[in-house]
Amino acid sequence: MQFHICVRDLGKGRKEGPERYLLHGCYKVSKGDTILIQAAAGGVGFIASQWAKFLGATVIGTVGSGKKAELPRAHGCDHTILYRKEDFASKVKEITGGRGVDVVYDSVGQATFMKFLDCLRPMGMMVSFGQSSGTVPPFDLGILSAKGSLFLTRPTLMAYTAKREDLLAHATDLFEVVAKGVVKIEIHQTYPLAEAGRAHRDMESRKTTRSTILIPVDQTMLTLRCVEGGHPIASLLCPEDRNAYILCINWLFQRRLLLGKLNRLAFRLLACLWPNSDRSSGFATYLQIRSG
Ligand SMILES: NC(=O)c1ccc[n+]([C@@H]2O[C@H](COP(=O)([O-])OP(=O)(O)OC[C@H]3O[C@@H](n4cnc5c(N)ncnc54)[C@H](OP(=O)(O)O)[C@@H]3O)[C@@H](O)[C@H]2O)c1
Numbered sequence: 001m002q003f004h005i006c007v008r009d010l011g012k013g014r015k016e017g018p019e020r021y022l023l024h025g026c027y028k029v030s031k032g033d034t035i036l037i038q039a040a041a042g043g044v045g046f047i048a049s050q051w052a053k054f055l056g057a058t059v060i061g062t063v064g065s066g067k068k069a070e071l072p073r074a075h076g077c078d079h080t081i082l083y084r085k086e087d088f089a090s091k092v093k094e095i096t097g098g099r100g101v102d103v104v105y106d107s108v109g110q111a112t113f114m115k116f117l118d119c120l121r122p123m124g125m126m127v128s129f130g131q132s133s134g135t136v137p138p139f140d141l142g143i144l145s146a147k148g149s150l151f152l153t154r155p156t157l158m159a160y161t162a163k164r165e166d167l168l169a170h171a172t173d174l175f176e177v178v179a180k181g182v183v184k185i186e187i188h189q190t191y192p193l194a195e196a197g198r199a200h201r202d203m204e205s206r207k208t209t210r211s212t213i214l215i216p217v218d219q220t221m222l223t224l225r226c227v228e229g230g231h232p233i234a235s236l237l238c239p240e241d242r243n244a245y246i247l248c249i250n251w252l253f254q255r256r257l258l259l260g261k262l263n264r265l266a267f268r269l270l271a272c273l274w275p276n277s278d279r280s281s282g283f284a285t286y287l288q289i290r291s292g
Helices: 019-026 043-054 088-095 113-117 142-146 164-180 193-204 219-229 233-237 242-254 260-273 279-291
Strands: 034-037 058-063 079-082 101-106 120-128 151-153 187-192 211-215
Touching: 019 043, 019 120, 019 164, 034 043, 043 058, 043 211, 058 088, 079 088, 088 113, 101 113, 113 120, 113 142, 187 193, 193 211
Parallel strands: 034 058, 034 101, 058 079, 101 120, 120 151, 187 211
Antiparallel strands: none
């Protein structure tokens, strides 16, 4: 049952990511390539770095702060650059012996796009796939020729997975590398769907790393699990969402299931909601809310 939604594609819900088309479609990453991945501790960057390393590339990952640097280094990146502090174009030239990288995967957009063109080798490829800092403004195509006959693409996942067979190929490849243990998907923060605003604020303030998940409260799923498993699954799924508990108790009430084991379950749910109350006062508060 799919009940997780990636915040980065809020509302769409998806099982495959852009990493496969970035590394195989826009530019085919192979052994011997040196590539640069922006925001390597972020959702896409964290997965793409590991996958690119598996494909045989030397991976340079950028991060916005020192405390994020360790993460990509331990997951695929041969080098990390603090791009808000260091002169990343010079650093890249230093790492590549003056040549520049074969491809830049840029998800940050406006704040850094132009400078990242300077990291490419002649005829290198700029894959501008995101805009975490804002969209890249229109610019003079002559810049691409002046900087070494560069290639530029602005791709989207939708175009690369529009055909059913492409979608399946993307999903299959991703699941394969995950199953092999080559790519680790780390869900580092989860939020109840009701707190999507907080999730967005955390992302905007660059507090998040790796994957971020929203968890919708699905009454049927929660309550069925409650009954089947005999434990308050709501507290596991949505520890901060009071509504999840209330929905569960409502469901039990509606079906007159407050007997035996289920009775105990209902009281455990009430105790989660009002930890300091005894059974009867918790129950009374609940009834008050229902009638109000
Ligand atoms: N084209 C496609 O098919 C496709 C598919 C998926 C995602 N995307 C796009 O790719 C971008 C990254 O997605 P993601 O899921 O990896 O996002 P994410 O997990 O939120 O990571 C984004 C990272 O970008 C960096 N960043 C730089 N400037 C920022 C700013 N002003 N505000 C917030 N973060 C900023 C931060 O890392 P540091 O602190 O390390 O700088 C942040 O952690 C997004 O723009 C998304 O829309 C495109």
